[in-house]
Structures are given as C-alpha cells and as structure tokens.
Amino acid sequence: MKASKFKTVMLVMTAILTVFLAACGNSASNNNAGNEQPQQSAATEGSGSTESSTESPKEPIKVVWWHSMGGELGKAVTELANDFNATHSDIQVEEVYQGTYDESLNKMKASMDSKSGPSLIQVYEIGSKFMIDSKAVTPVQTFIDSDNYDISNLEENILGYYQFDGKLYSMPFNTSNPVLYYNKDMFKAAGLDPENPPKTYEDVTAAAKALTKDGKTGAAFAIYGWFMEQFFANQGAEYVNNGNGRASSATESQLNSEAGLGTINWLKSLLDEKIALNLGRKTDDTKKAFLAGQVGMTLDSTGSLRGIVDNAKGKFEVGTAFLPRPAGATDGGVIVGGASLWIMNNKSEAEQQAAWEFIKYLAEPATQAKWHIASGYFPINKLAYEEQIVKDNLVQYPQFQTAIDQLHATKLSPATQGAVMGVFPEARQIVEGAMEEVFTGAKDSKTAFDDAAKAISEKIATYNKTVQ
Known part of the structure; x- marks a missing residue:
C-alpha cells in the first residue's frame, strides 16, 4: 500500500493509539534511523552506425532497520548488520536505534507521509495488532510463499504468536518467556x-x-x-x-x-x-x-x-x-515475549525484497546462535542448538535448558499464542x-x-x- 492510501488510517489511529503506545512501561530500548535508498543511474551513448550501451555499477540497495536494542544488545545488533553487509555487496543494512518500542513506533507513524521511515522495524509483541491494522506492512508470508522459504526448522511455538489467520505477518527476532x-x-x-x-x-x-x-x-x-x-x-x-x-x-x-x-x-x-x-x-x-x-x-x-x-x-x-x-x-x-521484524510496504519492491534477504540471514542457524549467545534470547531456529557455541553456552549456563524445555513443552493454542488487542x-x-x-x-x-x-x-x- 502506498503512503497516500494509509495516510487517513494512520491519522485516525494515531489520536487514539498514542496514549496506548505510551502506556507500556516495560518495553525494551534501542533503535536506528535511516535515509532513502540510493538511486541507481545508467548512461547510454550512441555513435555513428553502431550503438553501444553502458551501465554504471548499481549502488547497493539500502535497508534502513529501526530497532530498540540498546547497550550491549545494541552492539550485538550492529555486529549482525555489519556481518551481513560484509557478505552482501548488493544490499547494505543501516541499523538505527530509535529508543524504546513505544518511541520507535511513534516515530514510524510520524514518518509515513515523508517516506523517511524504515524499510524494516522491530516492534514488540503486543504491538502486533496495531501493525496489522495500520495496513502499513507487507506480511512476511508474502515473501515466504514467493520464495518457497522453508520454515520447518523455526520454532513453532515462537512463530505461533505472530501468525494470524494462518499467515505469518512478521519474523520473530528477540524472544523470551x-x-x-x-x-x-x-x-x-x-x-x-x-x-x-x-x-x-x-x-x-x-x-x-x-x-x-x-x-x-x-x-x-x-x-x-x-x-x-x-x-x-x-x-x-x-x-x-x-x-x-x-x-x-x-x-x-x-x-x-x-x-x-x-x-x-x-x-x-x-x-x-x-x-x-x-x-x-x-x-x-x-x-x-x-x-x-x-x-x-x-x-x-x-x-x-x-x-x-x-x-x-x-x-x-x-x-x-x-x-x-x-x-x-x-x-x-507460556507465551513468548520480545519482538519481531516487520517489512514496511511504502518502500519499493526491491527494497522490501532486500529487507527480506536480511531477515532470512538473521534466521540462519549460525546467525541465531551468535545472537542467542550475545543476547540471551531464544534462537528461533532449532538448528542453532547444533552450533558448537550454543552447546558450549549450555554447559556454562545449564539453567537455560529449563527455558528450552518450557518452550517445547508448551501446547500451542489460542491461549498460548497470546491475546491480540490493539x-x-x-x-x-x-x-x-x-x-x-x-x-x-x-x-x-x-x-x-x-x-x-x-x-x-x-x-x-x-x-x-x-x-x-
């Protein structure tokens, strides 16, 4: 949906929801802000009876990621983005700390008309219904389906929170119980x-x-x-x-x-x-x-x-x-807590696809293992537990096995998926x-x-x- 199409929705919802979003005193803090993606350029020249076309190298697509991870967690987020950028010359992620979840979400609403907002935003779990009702996002299910992306190795009890009507709207990122x-x-x-x-x-x-x-x-x-x-x-x-x-x-x-x-x-x-x-x-x-x-x-x-x-x-x-x-x-x-990643639909298809590529990277076992060790949050990918650094961490912190067992013992139902209200x-x-x-x-x-x-x-x- 273009920004002009949900402008009215956002204006109406902002008035009633600002107080709701400001009310939550137990949210995390951290995030980043970004700029528009670079423009691509091409030059074509003709000479005599022959015609040649040259195209300048394409600039990488910029993905602006707003998050709410501060302190040591913020350093871990920066490292994840840097690792991705080092291996993806065609995409560059700019992670920007935007304060608490409430502050970040309010900034997102204010950025809609100018398109100065993020390509990707981290939103706490209890903000999920608002994000869906805003009609400002492209469900990640869209990319999963078009990519034939296999989610079988992702934790069902974590995915369950963010699935609505059989559709996964956002990708879990930091998860706890x-x-x-x-x-x-x-x-x-x-x-x-x-x-x-x-x-x-x-x-x-x-x-x-x-x-x-x-x-x-x-x-x-x-x-x-x-x-x-x-x-x-x-x-x-x-x-x-x-x-x-x-x-x-x-x-x-x-x-x-x-x-x-x-x-x-x-x-x-x-x-x-x-x-x-x-x-x-x-x-x-x-x-x-x-x-x-x-x-x-x-x-x-x-x-x-x-x-x-x-x-x-x-x-x-x-x-x-x-x-x-x-x-x-x-x-x-138990219900999962934490936050997930949402792709904004007022960006170009190329930018949204680039954001999806970054999400896939974050969900890889090795990346999840690294994030888990740095943050203490659950890996969302079950294969991360096979990574040696995770095995070593469980030796050092055997108490975490309780958390893993509790997550896996949870019976997925509407009750354990978590309540949904705006x-x-x-x-x-x-x-x-x-x-x-x-x-x-x-x-x-x-x-x-x-x-x-x-x-x-x-x-x-x-x-x-x-x-x-």
Missing part, C-alpha cells in the same frame, strides 16, 4: 530439595513458608501485567474473548474470570501470610532483592538469565524452574493498577478485576471503532 528463579542455597538451608523446585501455586506457597526465616522472605514477584498474561496461558485460559482475539477481534477482557481471580487471590495470600514481598512494578527491584539473597524465589524473563546467574556467582547457586500453575491445571504453557500496552497498565489495588487493600480482588476488565473492554471498543 518467564521462568521461576530460585536460590538453591536457601532451599538447602530450609530443608527443601534444590533439585525439585515448586511446580504449582501450592508448591510455591509451601516453599515460601519454609524459606521465610532469619530475616529472609520466601518470594517476591513484580507487579507486571506480562506475568498475569502468562499465568492465564499456563492454565490454558484465554485473556480476551473471541479465541483470545484470534478468531475475530476481541471485544471483552476476561481478566475477571476464574483464572484471573484464582491467580490474584493466590498472590495476595502470599503477601497476607508475609511469605512474599511486594516490591512494586519494576522487575529490576525484585531482581536486586533476589541477587542480594533477601528473597528465595522470583519471576523474571529468560532474557535476564545470564545476567542473574553471573551476578549470583560467588554468592549462591541459581536454580530455574517452569512457571508455576494451579494444581490440576494440565493444559497450557490496546495491549494500556491494558497492561490497567491490570497492574488493579493488582496494586488488591495488594494494598484498596479494593477486594473481584471488584478490582471487574473494574479493570470493564475499563479494558471499553478501550477495546474505542479502538475497534477507529479501525473499522
């Missing part, structure tokens, strides 16, 4: 088996009671909407209606369902029994308490695994376990606000979650009107 981290030394001191970590809500409660002594507390779980979404999926429960928003557009939040109320009541019971600490919304705060040996268990992303293990060295041994679920819950699993960032904030109300006693769990579900449903309704 949550795991339970626990202090093996504290487990031993409390008489718990460090090789048999908690599996259920009830197990966590029992372990937290045993761990809470000598000025230390059993657990601390951040108030994070992503965790609530994961607890739903791990019970096989859908977060919004209409097949988690995948059969048709969601119209109602199901936060106040049995899965939601059961989970929030369990979390509140840990606080009431003083066997868990409420350290607020920042996962970094619970991580610091865990690394300081103040709490025995916490939840965090697999993307944090290497940092947690490294920072605990010399202090205690870190154990990892699957995300807990209620006793009796057998279906479900107001996801703001919905997360509403959920976190409701959790705080319950934990502080400002509202009982049913009232807080009823109110939150109603607020989210109203936001969904407003959004749906803007895209019809």
Whole structure:
C-alpha cells in the first residue's frame, strides 16, 4: 500500500493509539534511523552506425532497520548488520536505534507521509495488532510463499504468536518467556530439595513458608501485567474473548474470570501470610532483592538469565524452574515475549525484497546462535542448538535448558499464542493498577478485576471503532 492510501488510517489511529503506545512501561530500548535508498543511474551513448550501451555499477540497495536494542544488545545488533553487509555487496543494512518500542513506533507513524521511515522495524509483541491494522506492512508470508522459504526448522511455538489467520505477518527476532528463579542455597538451608523446585501455586506457597526465616522472605514477584498474561496461558485460559482475539477481534477482557481471580487471590495470600514481598512494578527491584539473597524465589524473563546467574556467582547457586500453575491445571504453557521484524510496504519492491534477504540471514542457524549467545534470547531456529557455541553456552549456563524445555513443552493454542488487542500496552497498565489495588487493600480482588476488565473492554471498543 502506498503512503497516500494509509495516510487517513494512520491519522485516525494515531489520536487514539498514542496514549496506548505510551502506556507500556516495560518495553525494551534501542533503535536506528535511516535515509532513502540510493538511486541507481545508467548512461547510454550512441555513435555513428553502431550503438553501444553502458551501465554504471548499481549502488547497493539500502535497508534502513529501526530497532530498540540498546547497550550491549545494541552492539550485538550492529555486529549482525555489519556481518551481513560484509557478505552482501548488493544490499547494505543501516541499523538505527530509535529508543524504546513505544518511541520507535511513534516515530514510524510520524514518518509515513515523508517516506523517511524504515524499510524494516522491530516492534514488540503486543504491538502486533496495531501493525496489522495500520495496513502499513507487507506480511512476511508474502515473501515466504514467493520464495518457497522453508520454515520447518523455526520454532513453532515462537512463530505461533505472530501468525494470524494462518499467515505469518512478521519474523520473530528477540524472544523470551518467564521462568521461576530460585536460590538453591536457601532451599538447602530450609530443608527443601534444590533439585525439585515448586511446580504449582501450592508448591510455591509451601516453599515460601519454609524459606521465610532469619530475616529472609520466601518470594517476591513484580507487579507486571506480562506475568498475569502468562499465568492465564499456563492454565490454558484465554485473556480476551473471541479465541483470545484470534478468531475475530476481541471485544471483552476476561481478566475477571476464574483464572484471573484464582491467580490474584493466590498472590495476595502470599503477601497476607508475609511469605512474599511486594516490591512494586519494576522487575529490576525484585531482581536486586533476589541477587542480594533477601528473597528465595522470583519471576523474571529468560532474557535476564545470564545476567542473574553471573551476578549470583560467588554468592549462591541459581536454580530455574517452569512457571508455576494451579494444581490440576494440565493444559497450557507460556507465551513468548520480545519482538519481531516487520517489512514496511511504502518502500519499493526491491527494497522490501532486500529487507527480506536480511531477515532470512538473521534466521540462519549460525546467525541465531551468535545472537542467542550475545543476547540471551531464544534462537528461533532449532538448528542453532547444533552450533558448537550454543552447546558450549549450555554447559556454562545449564539453567537455560529449563527455558528450552518450557518452550517445547508448551501446547500451542489460542491461549498460548497470546491475546491480540490493539490496546495491549494500556491494558497492561490497567491490570497492574488493579493488582496494586488488591495488594494494598484498596479494593477486594473481584471488584478490582471487574473494574479493570470493564475499563479494558471499553478501550477495546474505542479502538475497534477507529479501525473499522
């Protein structure tokens, strides 16, 4: 679609969605900005009765990649782009850090009319419905089909999040899921088996009671909407209606369902029994308490695994376990988090094809192995686990095997594919606000979650009107 065709859509959606995109406080940060692709030139000369044609060497097609990877992750992204450029003289990728996911997406919207935006953009997973509704992208399925590209070696449970109506809209790039981290030394001191970590809500409660002594507390779980979404999926429960928003557009939040109320009541019971600490919304705060040996268990992303293990060295041994679920819950699993890569359709076919070539490079086993080692994110290509550097990394960080096993144990369903709604960032904030109300006693769990579900449903309704 040309920029002029979706200009109206973007103007209408911008007003209602700017607040939604700004609301998510747990997004990653980093990205890059770019310029238009170089123009190709040719010269033709005629002389006498003979005619000759000469064409100057074509300049490489420039692919401008906006991303949100900062710090060490940003350095890893730069290295990936440089490696690609060194082996592709006809394509040159210019990676540009654009700040947080929210900031990058807002810049993308502002760039539409001028075409000064990217060829390729990294967007967090909860921005997927907005990207589709914007009609500003070419689904990667288009290139997969025309290229007969084999996706059989890519992780099905990762692809599943980004597939809608049987079509893959974007290519996963950085992928994580949550795991339970626990202090093996504290487990031993409390008489718990460090090789048999908690599996259920009830197990966590029992372990937290045993761990809470000598000025230390059993657990601390951040108030994070992503965790609530994961607890739903791990019970096989859908977060919004209409097949988690995948059969048709969601119209109602199901936060106040049995899965939601059961989970929030369990979390509140840990606080009431003083066997868990409420350290607020920042996962970094619970991580610091865990690394300081103040709490025995916490939840965090697999993307944090290497940092947690490294920072605990010399202090205690870190154990990892699957995300807990209620006793009796057998279906479900975890939802992937992170972000994927989207090809913008207001660029030339040649530029879009060049972006696809770069995406294919990023999905290669060797590239994924390198990215995994540098970032801690899952390889999206299963063959990456056969690369020696990945095998060596698993020896150094055996805790990551838990993450791999949990991903593969997940049963793909609408629940574990993840909810789809255009107001996801703001919905997360509403959920976190409701959790705080319950934990502080400002509202009982049913009232807080009823109110939150109603607020989210109203936001969904407003959004749906803007895209019809």
